[in-house]
Amino acid sequence: MRITNKMMTNNALYNINNNKNLMSNLEQQYSSGKKITKPSDDPIVAVRALKFRTNLSELNQYYEKNIPDALAWMDVTESALSTVNDIITSMNTYCNQGANDYPTAEDRNAIATTLMELKGQLYQEGNTNYAGRYVFSGYKTDTSLVFNEASTNLKYEITEPLEAESIDRISRVLNESDFTEFDPNNLTTWNTDMPYKIEQYRMKLSYTGLEKDAFGTDEGLKFSYTTEAGVEVELDGTEPATARPKLNQISVLDEKAYDPEEGTINFIPETGELILSKDMYEELRTSTNIKAEYVKDEFDINDLRPEHYFDCTVTDTEDPAKEPVTYTKQDQQIQYEVNFNQKLTINTQGSDAFTTGITRMIDEIVNSINSVKAVEDAMLEVDKMLADTSVVGAKRTKLEEIKEQLKAEHALKTTVMTEAFQRGITITEQEQEVLNVATADMGGRYKRLQLTQSRLSDQQVDFEELLSNNEDADLVDTIIKYSAAETVYNSSLSAASKLVQTSLMDFL
Numbered sequence: 001m002r003i004t005n006k007m008m009t010n011n012a013l014y015n016i017n018n019n020k021n022l023m024s025n026l027e028q029q030y031s032s033g034k035k036i037t038k039p040s041d042d043p044i045v046a047v048r049a050l051k052f053r054t055n056l057s058e059l060n061q062y063y064e065k066n067i068p069d070a071l072a073w074m075d076v077t078e079s080a081l082s083t084v085n086d087i088i089t090s091m092n093t094y095c096n097q098g099a100n101d102y103p104t105a106e107d108r109n110a111i112a113t114t115l116m117e118l119k120g121q122l123y124q125e126g127n128t129n130y131a132g133r134y135v136f137s138g139y140k141t142d143t144s145l146v147f148n149e150a151s152t153n154l155k156y157e158i159t160e161p162l163e164a165e166s167i168d169r170i171s172r173v174l175n176e177s178d179f180t181e182f183d184p185n186n187l188t189t190w191n192t193d194m195p196y197k198i199e200q201y202r203m204k205l206s207y208t209g210l211e212k213d214a215f216g217t218d219e220g221l222k223f224s225y226t227t228e229a230g231v232e233v234e235l236d237g238t239e240p241a242t243a244r245p246k247l248n249q250i251s252v253l254d255e256k257a258y259d260p261e262e263g264t265i266n267f268i269p270e271t272g273e274l275i276l277s278k279d280m281y282e283e284l285r286t287s288t289n290i291k292a293e294y295v296k297d298e299f300d301i302n303d304l305r306p307e308h309y310f311d312c313t314v315t316d317t318e319d320p321a322k323e324p325v326t327y328t329k330q331d332q333q334i335q336y337e338v339n340f341n342q343k344l345t346i347n348t349q350g351s352d353a354f355t356t357g358i359t360r361m362i363d364e365i366v367n368s369i370n371s372v373k374a375v376e377d378a379m380l381e382v383d384k385m386l387a388d389t390s391v392v393g394a395k396r397t398k399l400e401e402i403k404e405q406l407k408a409e410h411a412l413k414t415t416v417m418t419e420a421f422q423r424g425i426t427i428t429e430q431e432q433e434v435l436n437v438a439t440a441d442m443g444g445r446y447k448r449l450q451l452t453q454s455r456l457s458d459q460q461v462d463f464e465e466l467l468s469n470n471e472d473a474d475l476v477d478t479i480i481k482y483s484a485a486e487t488v489y490n491s492s493l494s495a496a497s498k499l500v501q502t503s504l505m506d507f508l
Contacts, residue, residue, distance in 0.1 A: 012496040019489040056463045062338055063456040067449060070336045070346045074446050077135050077348050080128040081439050084353065087122045088428050088435065091115060091358070095424035098365070098417070105376060108417075112369045119362045123302045126354050136350035137308060138332030145308055145350045147299045153318040155297040159311040162203055162290040167281060170202050171419055172258040173412045177378065177405060187398040195409040197416070200258055201281040205272035206309070206356035208363070211295040212249065212269045221267045222293040223247050223274070228286040235265065245280060272360075304359075309351050338452050344445060353438040361420075361427045368417035375410045382406060 094111050097103060103111065126136050126145035133141035175195045212220045224234040235247035244263030250256065252270040260266040266275040274292070276284060284290065296306070297317065306312045307327040315324045334347040382403045385391055391399065 009496075012492070016489070016492045016496060019485065019492050023485045023489055052463060052466055056460070058340065059456055059460050059463060063453065063460055066336050067338050067453045067456070070338060070344065070449055071446075071453070073130050073135060073346050074442060074449070076128060076130040077442060078439070078446070080125045080135070081348070081353060081435060081442070084122060084125050085432065085435055085439070087118050087125070088358070088431050091118055091362075092425060092428040092432070094118075095365070095421045095428060099421035099425060105373060108369045108372070112366045115362050115365060119359055120302050122358060123304065123354065126304075126350050135347060136353065138347065138349050139334070140307070140332075141334075143305065143307070145354070146305060147301055147303050150301055151299040152297070153316055154299070155295060155315045155317050156306045157293070157295050157313045157315075158207075158306050159291055159293050160206055161310075162205075162292060164285045164287060164290065167201055167203055167276070167285060168423065169199055170258075171197050171199050171416045173197050173409060173416060174255060174259065177375075177402075177409055187395060187402075190398070190402060192398075192401045192405050194405060195412055197412045198259060200260070201276040201278070203274040203276065203284075204357075204360055205274070205292055205294065206304070206360075207294075207296050207306075208270065208272040208360075209296065209298060210269040210272055211297055220249060220269050220294055221247065223265065223267070223291075224293075225284060225287040225290040227283060232289075237267070245283070302359075304350075304354070304356060308349075309356070338449060339456060342452065344449055344452070346445070346449075348438050348442050352441075353435055355431060355434060357427050358431055361424050365417075365420045365424055368413070368420040372410065372413045372417050375406055375413055379403065379406045379410065 094115055098108065098111055123146045127148065128135050134144055135141075136145045137143050173195050174197070175191075175193050177191075177195070210220055220237075222234070222236045224232065226232050233245065235245060237247045237249050239246045246264045247267055248260065248264050249267045249269065252268050257266055257268055258275055260275050260277045260280075262277050262279055264277050265280055267273075268275065307314065309329065311327065311329050313324050313326045316322045329351075332347075332349060333345040335343040335345050338344045382399055386396065386399050386403070
């Protein structure tokens with residue numbers, strides 16, 4: 001094959017250009033720090049880079065945003081639960097003091113005041129929020145767990161499930177004295193029949209002050225259950241007088257309120273209590289599917305919102321054109337995606353940590369304390385009258401009888417008060433068990449989240465290393481290659497310069 005000068009010149013220029021391109025590529029790698037600048041440089045590296053960047057972007061979303069937000073939510077929840085636990089512990093301490101230390105009137109009043117303050121703070125913790133979202137309200141993060149102010153325009157039709165295990169035994173003093181009717185100038189009208197104490201079985205609804213004619217009749221409750229034999233029983237207070245079983249709505253002021261007839265359940269709307277006769281207790285304690293339907297349309301501040309606890313329908317009585325809203329109690333888990341195909345529940349629902357038992361218990365203790373105080377005030381008034389030496393004869397005798405009556409009533413009500421404190425001990429311990437379960441469940445999820453965070457931290461480092469190995473240039477190796485390429489380029493230029501110096505004329 002004949003090699004011409006033209007061919008040699010073209011080959012020299014081609015090699016010089018290739019060497020220059022190699023130097024340019026190495027210069028770009030050195031200045032950019034990347035192996036490639038466009039996918040066509042190395043399609044395999046480009047595809048791997050896209051995959052690694054996508055995975056790393058997802059990891060960063062989980063590690064830098066989702067998990068920190070979830071941890072913050074759970075930290076707020078844990079802090080609230082810890083405070084609630086401290087409050088319930090304090091309540092338990094005061095109940096122990098009231099049940100065992102025989103406190104004075106001043107001590108009892110201080111206990112009552114403190115318990116009421118603790119009750120208010122307890123449910124305010126239920127309104128804890130994170131970034132404007134209530135943490136105990138399930139999906140309804142824009143709705144507080146308790147009423148922040150008194151409400152009279154919302155009418156709730158509530159269906160509350162009850163359990164046979166919730167039936168407790170209570171004491172009540174009957175034939176109480178009414179000192180408001182005491183007339184020192186006409187003592188003959190005073191009823192000096194001695195008070196006495198009875199014990200009855202009771203189921204408590206979650207609310208007091210219930211509507212008395214809730215369903216368009218004179219009755220305010222629908223009560224149903226399934227007997228041990230499988231018979232479904234429904235009572236609404238419209239049963240005939242001779243029917244058994246029977247639901248009987250009755251005022252708390254009625255002397256028979258806490259003394260139901262055989263086969264009867266006394267419903268007391270003012271206190272939200274169901275007082276059971278002995279035979280009804282025996283039937284209900286083995287029954288299932290017990291539930292009560294009732295209406296409440298007035299709520300005080302710190303009352304729990306029914307929609308977080310029960311199936312209910314709420315109507316705005318001030319806006320009749322507004323459609324009623326129906327709520328169904330269900331498990332409402334707020335879940336965050338914290339890893340590839342991994343979700344974690346971050347919320348604790350109020351119904352899993354707060355029950356309605358505490359507020360009812362506190363109210364009963366305070367009422368029993370006030371009841372004892374009222375008798376003590378009456379005894380002081382009678383003592384003042386007896387201290388008057390001008391009071392003699394039949395009037396003094398009558399006052400002595402009244403004093404003995406009040407002393408007996410005081411002893412009975414003190415016993416009832418002590419029993420209320422004892423129930424408070426039991427209820428606070430039960431509340432702490434519920435709270436401990438909720439706290440332990442949240443703690444387990446929190447630990448899982450921390451482990452996931454730790455694993456993602458390692459994965460983040462691994463993916464960044466893989467991404468770097470895939471697309472980042474090795475600067476030391478690039479400098480060495482660049483120096484070698486530069487030497488080759490200069491050599492090619494030198495060789496080409498010698499080649500083009502000679503021509504045919506040099507040999508003629």
